[in-house]
Amino acid sequence: MNMKEVLDRLAVHLSDVDHRAIVLTHSKIDQIRFSRNKLDIGISYDETKFKVFLAKRYDGQRKTIEFEGSTEEDVLEKINFFKFSLDKLPPNPLYGGMNEISYSYPKPRYDEKLLEMDAKGAVEQAIEAALSAGAKRVAGTLYIYDTETYLKTKFTEGYDRNVYASLSVRAFIDKTISGHRVNSVSKSSDFDPEETGRKAGEMAKLDNMNRIKVPAGKYKTILGPLAAAGLLGTIGRMTSAAAVVMGFSPFTFDKLGKKIASEKFTFISSADKEFIGYRLFDEEGVPVKETKIFDKGTFKTHLHSTSTANLLKAKGIPAEPTGNAGILYPHARQLIVEPGDSSFEEMVENVDRGLFVSNVRYTRFQSYVTGDFSTIPRDTFLYIENGKIKGSVRGLRLNGNVIEFLKNIRALSKDRYPIYRREAEIPTVTPYLLVEDVAFTEAR
Amino acid sequence: MYMKDRLLALVEEALRLGAKYAEARFYNSPSTSIVVQNGNPIQIVSTTDFGVAVRVIYENGMGFASTNRIEEITELPKKAIKMAKAAQRKNPIKLSEDKFEKVSYKVLQKKSLGLEDRIELLKDLDKHVSEGIERSTRTFMLHETIERRVFVNSEGAEVEHEIPRINLFYNLTVMANGDAESYMNEVGRSGGFERFNEDLFDEVRRNMLVLKDVLENARPFAPGTYDVILGPSVIGLAAHESSGHPMEADRIFGREAAQAGESFIDPEGERRLGKRIGSEVVNVVDDPTVEGSYGYYLYDDEGVKARRRYLYKEGIINEPLMNREYAAVLDTLSNAAGRSSEFDREPIPRMSTTFVEPGDRKLEELLEDIKKGIRIETYTERNIDDIRRNQRYVGSDARYIENGEKKFRIRRPVIELTTKTRRSSIDAVGNDLKFYAGECGKGDPMQGVPVRMGGPHVRMRNVYIFPAPRGE
Numbered sequence: 001m002n003m004k005e006v007l008d009r010l011a012v013h014l015s016d017v018d019h020r021a022i023v024l025t026h027s028k029i030d031q032i033r034f035s036r037n038k039l040d041i042g043i044s045y046d047e048t049k050f051k052v053f054l055a056k057r058y059d060g061q062r063k064t065i066e067f068e069g070s071t072e073e074d075v076l077e078k079i080n081f082f083k084f085s086l087d088k089l090p091p092n093p094l095y096g097g098m099n100e101i102s103y104s105y106p107k108p109r110y111d112e113k114l115l116e117m118d119a120k121g122a123v124e125q126a127i128e129a130a131l132s133a134g135a136k137r138v139a140g141t142l143y144i145y146d147t148e149t150y151l152k153t154k155f156t157e158g159y160d161r162n163v164y165a166s167l168s169v170r171a172f173i174d175k176t177i178s179g180h181r182v183n184s185v186s187k188s189s190d191f192d193p194e195e196t197g198r199k200a201g202e203m204a205k206l207d208n209m210n211r212i213k214v215p216a217g218k219y220k221t222i223l224g225p226l227a228a229a230g231l232l233g234t235i236g237r238m239t240s241a242a243a244v245v246m247g248f249s250p251f252t253f254d255k256l257g258k259k260i261a262s263e264k265f266t267f268i269s270s271a272d273k274e275f276i277g278y279r280l281f282d283e284e285g286v287p288v289k290e291t292k293i294f295d296k297g298t299f300k301t302h303l304h305s306t307s308t309a310n311l312l313k314a315k316g317i318p319a320e321p322t323g324n325a326g327i328l329y330p331h332a333r334q335l336i337v338e339p340g341d342s343s344f345e346e347m348v349e350n351v352d353r354g355l356f357v358s359n360v361r362y363t364r365f366q367s368y369v370t371g372d373f374s375t376i377p378r379d380t381f382l383y384i385e386n387g388k389i390k391g392s393v394r395g396l397r398l399n400g401n402v403i404e405f406l407k408n409i410r411a412l413s414k415d416r417y418p419i420y421r422r423e424a425e426i427p428t429v430t431p432y433l434l435v436e437d438v439a440f441t442e443a444r
Numbered sequence: 445m446y447m448k449d450r451l452l453a454l455v456e457e458a459l460r461l462g463a464k465y466a467e468a469r470f471y472n473s474p475s476t477s478i479v480v481q482n483g484n485p486i487q488i489v490s491t492t493d494f495g496v497a498v499r500v501i502y503e504n505g506m507g508f509a510s511t512n513r514i515e516e517i518t519e520l521p522k523k524a525i526k527m528a529k530a531a532q533r534k535n536p537i538k539l540s541e542d543k544f545e546k547v548s549y550k551v552l553q554k555k556s557l558g559l560e561d562r563i564e565l566l567k568d569l570d571k572h573v574s575e576g577i578e579r580s581t582r583t584f585m586l587h588e589t590i591e592r593r594v595f596v597n598s599e600g601a602e603v604e605h606e607i608p609r610i611n612l613f614y615n616l617t618v619m620a621n622g623d624a625e626s627y628m629n630e631v632g633r634s635g636g637f638e639r640f641n642e643d644l645f646d647e648v649r650r651n652m653l654v655l656k657d658v659l660e661n662a663r664p665f666a667p668g669t670y671d672v673i674l675g676p677s678v679i680g681l682a683a684h685e686s687s688g689h690p691m692e693a694d695r696i697f698g699r700e701a702a703q704a705g706e707s708f709i710d711p712e713g714e715r716r717l718g719k720r721i722g723s724e725v726v727n728v729v730d731d732p733t734v735e736g737s738y739g740y741y742l743y744d745d746e747g748v749k750a751r752r753r754y755l756y757k758e759g760i761i762n763e764p765l766m767n768r769e770y771a772a773v774l775d776t777l778s779n780a781a782g783r784s785s786e787f788d789r790e791p792i793p794r795m796s797t798t799f800v801e802p803g804d805r806k807l808e809e810l811l812e813d814i815k816k817g818i819r820i821e822t823y824t825e826r827n828i829d830d831i832r833r834n835q836r837y838v839g840s841d842a843r844y845i846e847n848g849e850k851k852f853r854i855r856r857p858v859i860e861l862t863t864k865t866r867r868s869s870i871d872a873v874g875n876d877l878k879f880y881a882g883e884c885g886k887g888d889p890m891q892g893v894p895v896r897m898g899g900p901h902v903r904m905r906n907v908y909i910f911p912a913p914r915g916e
Binding site: 036176 | 481485509828830912913914
C-alpha cells in the first residue's frame with residue numbers, strides 16, 4: 001500500500017475545512033520480557049494508526065475535532081461523520097491556528113542494523129553479564145522499534161522513519177537490594193547488552209553494602225541518570241504552554257525571562273539530535289529544532305505549537321512554535337540537559353553528608369500549580385559521608401518542589417546518558433545531577 | 445466471515461503450526477474524550493482500540509503477535525510462534541486447567557448522551573463547581589468507551605462481551621493570596637450516564653469548597669502521634685495500592701520486577717499465603733462481578749469465569765490474583781484476574797473492584813473516644829514503593845479532632861507508614877461503604893485498566909502525622 005497516496009485520497013475529502021493534519025504512523029515493534037533469569041514472552045506489534053485533526057472557521061472562531069482510525073475506510077467514514085459534527089459543536093477558544101508554511105525536510109536517517117539484531121541472544125547476554133557481576137536474579141525488557149510517519153496538512157507534507165532500541169535490566173541480590181541500567185540507542189554501535197547487564201549487576205553489588213539508618217532531613221543529593229530522567233521528563237511536560245493553561249504546571253507565564261533555576265542548568269527540547277527521540281517534524285509539520293527551555297537558569301520559553309504561540313502572542317507575550325508534538329497540547333519529544341564538568345566520583349568527593357539516588361518511581365504531586373511532590377528512591381540508594389560512600393539506605397522518600405529543585409542544582413556530570421523507559425516516557429539525555437537541600441522523609 | 449470464526453481459524457492454524465496452546469482476541473472499542481477547561485470545550489477526541497492478537501505456547505516459549513492491519517491478520521499465528529521461538533525457556537510452560545464456556549454478555553446503558561449533551565453536562569458541572577469562587581482553574585475530562593471484545597482459545601473458550609464504561613477525571617485548583625491548593629479525582633461506572641447526576645455535581649463542588657477553605661482557614665498543627673479516621677476514599681486507595689497490588693501473582697513471583705515491581709509477599713518466606721499480615725477486623729475483597737462498577741467484567745481476558753476473591757480474610761493472606769500461568773505455578777485454578785487493557789496487550793493479573801469490607805461501627809462511634817486526632821476524608825499526593833510496603837497519603841479534606849469533635853481545618857497532613865503499621869494500627873472499621881474509580885497502571889508496555897476501589901471509614905491508633913514539607 002502506498003501510504004502517500006492514501007493520505008492524498010483522504011485529503012480530497014477535507015478540502016472544505018480551514019486546517020487539517022493527517023498523521024499516519026506504521027509501527028513494527030518487537031519485545032522480549034524477562035524475569036528470574038528466564039525469558040517470559042516474545043511479543044510482536046504491527047500497527048497502523050491515522051490521527052486526524054480538523055479545524056473549521058465559524059463567525060470568526062474556529063471549531064476543532066480530533067480522531068483516530070486504523071484503515072483508510074475507517075478514517076473516511078469518520079471524516080464524513082465528524083466533518084458535519086463540527087457544525088453542531090461550540091467553538092474552541094484555546095485553538096489559535098496551525099502551521100501554514102510549506103517545508104521540505106531532510107531524508108530520514110536511521111540505522112537498519114538494529115533491526116537485524118539477535119534479540120534473544122542480546123537478552124541472554126545481558127542476563128549472563130548481570131549474574132557474572134554478582135546478581136542473583138535479573139529482570140527486564142528489550143524493545144526494538146521501527147516506526148514510519150507520513151504527514152499531510154493543507155500546507156506541507158513529510159515522511160520520517162525512526163529505528164531505535166531500548167534494553168532495561170534490573171539486577172537483584174535480594175528483594176530489596178538491586179541495581180538498574182538502561183541502554184537506549186538509535187545506533188547499533190551504541191547497543192551493548194553485555195555492558196548494560198554488567199553495570200546493572202555492579203550497581204546491585206554496590207547496593208549490597210552495610211545498611212545504614214539515615215534519619216529524615218535535608219541532604220546534598222546526587223541523582224543518577226535514571227532518577228534524573230524520571231524527574232526531568234515530568235518537569236519537561238510541565239513546560240508545555242497547554243499544561244499551564246490547564247492547571248498542570250507551576251511554570252506560569254509570569255516566570256518567563258526570570259532566573260528561576262540554577263545558573264548551571266540548561267534544559268533543551270531538541271528532537272533534532274540523533275538520540276532515541278530524533279524526529280524530523282512535529283504533528284503540524286513544523287521542523288524540529290533546538291529550543292532552550294532553560295538557559296543557564298533563565299526560563300526562556302514554554303513549549304509551543306503554532307496554536308498556543310498565537311494565543312499567547314495575542315495577549316502580548318512573545319512566543320514561537322517550538323517544533324513539538326501535539327497541536328492543541330504541545331509536549332517534548334526529546335529532552336536534553338547540557339553537561340557539566342564533574343565526574344560522578346568528583347561529585348561524591350564533594351559531598352560531606354549526603355545521598356546517592358540512582359532511580360526513582362511513583363512521582364506524585366500535591367498540586368501541579370505549586371509544584372510540591374514526592375517520589376520514591378529505588379535500586380542503588382547510598383549514604384555518603386566526607387566524600388566516601390558509607391553504606392546503603394532504605395525507607396526514605398524524596399520530597400521537593402520542582403522550582404526549588406531546579407534552583408538547588410549545584411553540579412552536573414560531563415558524561416550524559418540517553419534514557420527511555422517505562423518511568424521516563426519522554427526520551428531524555430541527562431547527566432548525573434548534584435542537588436543541594438533535598439528533603440527526605442521516613443515511613444514509620 | 446464472522447469475527448469469531450476468523451479467530452477460531454487463527455487458533456486452528458497456530459495448532460497446525462505446532463503450538464501446544466493458542467488463543468485469539470479481537471477488540472473493537474470506540475472511545476470519545478471531551479476536555480472542558482474553565483467552561484470551554486477545548487478538546488474532542490475520538491479513538492478506537494481495534495485489532496486482533498494471537499498468543500501461543502510453542503515448545504517452551506510463549507509468543508504474542510498483534511496487528512490492526514486487516515491484511516496481516518492471517519500472518520499472526522506464524523508471527524506469534526516466531527516470537528515464542530525467540531523466548532524459549534528451559535522448562536515447559538503450564539496453564540491452569542480451567543473450564544471454559546461459550547458465552548456472550550452485554551451491559552446496557554440506561555441513559556446515553558450525544559456529543560453536544562456531554563459538552564453541556566460538563567459546562568453545567570463547571571458552572572456549578574466554580575460559582576462564587578474568585579480565582580480557580582477547572583479541567584474536566586469525560587471519557588466514554590464501548591468495550592467490545594471477542595476471545596477464543598484452543599480449549600473451548602468462546603467469550604464475547606460489550607461493556608460501556610464512562611470516566612470523568614477532574615483537576616481543580618483554587619488560588620488566593622499568592623498560594624494555591626489543588627485536588628484531582630475521577631468518577632467511573634460501567635453502563636450509561638444514569639449516575640452522572642446532582643449527587644456527582646455536589647460532590648465535585650464540595651471538593652472545590654474544601655480547597656477554598658484550606659487556603660482561607662487551615663491552621664497549623666504539630667507533627668506527632670495521633671489517632672486517625674481515614675475516609676472511604678483513602679481506605680479505597682490503600683486497599684488498591686497496599687493490599688491489592690502485592691497480591692498480584694506475577695509480582696509475587698517476580699515477573700513485574702523490572703516494571704511495576706514485586707511484592708512484600710514472599711512465596712517461601714514469613715509473609716506467604718496463610719500467614720497473618722494484619723488486624724483480624726480487616727477483610728479485603730476483589731470482585732469483578734459488582735454490577736455498575738468501573739472495573740466490572742464476568743469473564744476475564746483469558747476466558748475464565750469471574751468470581752469474588754478474598755485477598756485477605758480476618759487479617760490472613762488468603763488468595764492472590766492469578767491469570768492462568770500463575771494459577772498453574774500455584775497448582776490451582778485461575779481466579780479470572782487475567783486482563784489485557786487493549787487488543788495488543790498480553791493478559792496479566794489485575795484488580796477489578798477492590799475494597800475493605802465494612803465492619804459494624806457507626807462513624808460517630810469511631811470518633812467519640814478520640815482525644816487528639818486527625819480525620820482525613822480525601823487525599824492529594826500519594827505513592828508507594830515497588831514492593832508495596834512503604835506508603836504515603838497526603839490529606840486534602842482534613843481536620844483536627846479533639847474529644848471526638850472536629851475542631852479546625854488543617855493543610856496537607858502526611859501519613860507515611862509501612863503496610864504492616866497501617867494494618868496493625870487499625871482498631872475499628874465503620875459500617876459504611878463508598879467506592880471510587882481509577883485507571884490502574886501496570887505492565888510494560890503500560891496497561892491502564894479500569895478499576896474501582898472503596899471501603900468504610902476506618903480508625904487507626906497512634907499514627908505519626910506531619911505537615912507536608914513545602915517549597916519556600
